[in-house]
Amino acid sequence: MPRIHYPTYLCVVALLVSGPTVRAQDGVTECSIAAITKCLGTDFSRFLEDPETLNKALSSLTSLPGLKNALGDVSLQFKTFYSEDSAVTALGLGYSYEKDIVRTSFDASGPNYSAFNFFVEAEGNVSFNGDVNPRDFLDTELSFSLARSRGGVGRRSTAAEAAQFAMDVANLALEDDRATYDEAAKNLVQTIRDRLTNQFYLEVALSGSLESDQAFDHTQYVVDAELGLDLKAWNKNATLARLNIFDWPFAVMRYLTGVDKELSPRGSNIPTALIGIGVVDPSDNPVRESLGELDPYWRIMFETAFKSLVMETTETSIFFQSDFRFYKELGASSAIKDANRDDFAYFVAALAASNGLYFSYSTGKLPFDAENDQVYELGFKMNF
Amino acid sequence: MSTWSKNNAAHTQTWFTLKVLDQSGRVFSRSGSIKVKQFAFWNPTASKRVRSVQARALAIQIDNVFRMVFLAEFESGVTRTAAINAMKKILSDGEKTMSDLGCKNDENYKFLGEPGDA
Structure with missing residues (x-):
């Protein structure tokens, strides 16, 4: 996929989604998918149907400081x-x-x-x-x-109990096997649930x-x-x-x-x-x-x-x-x-x-x- | 924003609290990317209003477990309402992840096991 400058691309998209053809001035300038494709050497029509690409463009545009503040x-x-x-x-x-x-x-x-x-x-x-x-x-x-x-x-736990819980949880977080983890966590889960x-x-x-x-x-x-x-x-x-x-x-x-x-x-x-x-x-x-x-x-x-x-x-x-x-x-x-x-x-x-x-x-x-x-x-x- | 890490007490205690509350049972290393819409409470057939009620109730209970079981305290300038509302906002967005929740809790709570804890 060709590299795209997303803010520029989104502006192009904004023009295009409003209709197949947009005229800047009556009879003077015509901006169409075909015209843009010809100018930039990229088939933009397929990008127009791709929400993922559009969202990247939108994300890029809305991260600009001024617009980010405005959108809130x-x-x-x-x-x-x-x-x-x-x-x-x-x-x-x-x-x-x-x-x-x-x-x-x-x-x-x-x-x-x-x-x-x-x-x-x-x-x-x-x-x-x-x-x-x-x-x-x-x-x-x-x-x-x-x-x-x-x-x-x-x-409410005592300080000693809470410290032990924190240590046990930290140790359980190291376990990557689900069955072993479930077995190891059983007692602590039950103690807290009680x-x-x-x-x-x-x-x-x-x-x-x-x-x-x-x-x-x-x-x-x-x-x-x-x-x-x-x-x-x-x-x-x-x-x-x-x-x-x-x-x-x-x-x-x-x-x-x-x-x-x-x-x-x-x-x-x-x-x-x-x-x-x-x-x-x-x-x-x-x-x-x-x-x-x-x-x-x-x-x-x-x-x-x-x-x-x-x-x-x-x-x-x-x-x-x-x-x-x-x-x-x-x-x-x-x-x-x-x-x-x-x-x-x-x-x-x-x-x-x-x-x-x-x-x-x-x-x-x-x-x-x-x-x-x-x-x-x-x-x-x-x-x- | 912090990265999902087993060395981060806010992350591990968020993860384990969600297990205790029957929301997710996966091992820690595979939990950071779990989306809120994959939590047990998230019912896609329910209306947004019902999910909003459930999200706030769950946020309050997570706060209860943090403060009363793990003896977490609020970071300076953070109120209980702010911490609960921040969790509720994440729990109302199905696209947010457990990592997002853990990172937000890291901002709002000071957990035992954190560097410089009480």
Whole structure:
């Protein structure tokens, strides 16, 4: 591959992605892929389809001091998007922005913790080809939250104990054989876990966000209050860990495949839940416009997610992962109900291996999906 | 930013804390490049909001283990909130690595076993 001066290249790319031909002055100067190729002796068209090359160019450009300061917490990344039928690909741009505005905590010296947060966050993907758009939402959020955590560690180590732990961990870090390491680490892991207790985490958030499909054909503003709950039994001997009924089937599989030496469900993967109520402004939603229902409405939502280790070898781990989401419009009109737009339920479950193989099943629909779908997917993902 | 090293107490204690918390079980030398999206808590089927809740809860528990089990202290000028928020930010980004987390913790905590520790 020829050497490229990336900032120059990105400027060329910026001109080209805006259309196949850009005229600097009407009828005076024409800048096209063919013209640039002729001038520079490089076929730029193939680079235009390569997000990796574009990201190197972008990284080079954004590391320039002036631009780095200007971009601040903005993160940009070129990506390749695939259409639903996988026949067409298109270049696009992923973006994210996160800015803490206020962070105040009410610290305690033990494990308990409370904090108040106020931040702006935006994330999404935009394809340069409107016909090839990713399915996930573009999500922009202004959030205000109160977080509280109780428990997690029961007893503080003595200085002598902590020094011994540090030395043991340093020695374990020298071990390169997984089986030997697991055996050697067993006692220390158990000693530390015996000090851990249940952690109860609660987060209340008020947020304003924009929900949209990728083409921005369907958008709606949402202001909502959400309660996030995350309960973890970090000590495997805790009663709460044994009550994690969701993990029992996987505990049996781990036991039968020798991953766990004893039959013990994990308290570290108790499902996380999110409950919300909010006001939705659908004034830019053409589906609701066609139904004559553009007034703001109240909506409740619920989501719960669960993930568990199924089996593990020295090279590969297989996880079961699932998510269920439910949205319900409160006081929906008969027109909305007749159009099946008053509630949306979506469930997805997947078996995913760390080497990239996965099998997933999903059913239901999200607020911007037109139809209920049942989708099975078998595929392979690369972790770069 | 420091390089993932078995001689760095922040790195080894970050790595071992993640093992104790069931997030990753690999040997140290093969753990630095593990991405956050490969940690046990990271569920790609869940919404970003749910992962955000999980990331902050896990960051708080890692801080608990550092301070109460390993008796780590904060570096000068670093608060508990700042250290937790820094971890939460990394744990919310699937492309970040265990090495990124260890290096950030190296900036924010003073661990036993570090040169010049308490």
